[in-house]
Amino acid sequence: MPDGSDDEYLAYVHGRTAELRRTAYLLCGDTHQADDFVQETLTKLYARWPRIGRVENVDAYVHTMLVRVFLDDRRRGWWKVRLTTGHTDRAAATGDPSDRPVVRAALARLPARQQAVLVLRYLCDKPVREVAELLRCSEGTVKSQTSHGLTRLRDILGPDHREPAVAASWERS
Missing domain, CATH: 1.10.1740 (Rna Polymerase Sigma Factor; Chain: A)
Structure with a gap:
């Protein structure tokens, strides 16, 4: 220390x-x-x-x-x-370079807390427990914010971006 x-x-x-x-x-x-x-x-x-x-x-x-x-x-x-x-x-950034601007723009349209949860969970690869500690909330809140954020991202991105290049990188359990 x-x-x-x-x-x-x-x-x-x-x-x-x-x-x-x-x-x-x-x-x-x-x-x-x-x-x-x-x-x-x-x-x-x-x-x-x-x-x-x-x-x-x-x-x-x-x-x-x-x-x-x-x-x-x-x-x-x-x-x-x-x-x-x-x-x-x-x-x-990580992932397919052609998807970066699209995913970044979609992320920017999410509420800040959902955006933070998705970035910490999927781009920084932090476990639910650690994200909950970072955001000072419950693990259940992290899970629900993740679910709502992913749903909102799917709505924003539309059916064309549910292909493996984008969807696989965001659909982790």
Whole structure:
């Protein structure tokens, strides 16, 4: 466990930044916004770092912070300014490259919590229990949000995208 020193913080950040950026990108689909989410998360972590020794699983704690930053961003109203052009770097995405823009657009149309659950479950390959801990909800909530999210994705994508290229990557139990 970390002792709360700046050196320990820097070592932790250097070792985890790439994974945090990947998770943030999978949540939001934009590299610049993902960087903002990671920066906000790491800033909050630095403020709490002296007390981090009391945390049993630092990685889970930080991932929870990152997901909370993402969900808080999605809760902001119309007043939030977006300075992006819509062009994103898709280097962190997985699956068939031709499906990425379609799936990303469909994910963006889901409520933030369903989007977070699907990204954490299927793109970050986290088990139901861990997603429930990250989102601070019950495993049943994760399962129902997964079910509702997948149903909504199927509706958004339509029958043309129920082929193995997209459907197989999303239909895990």
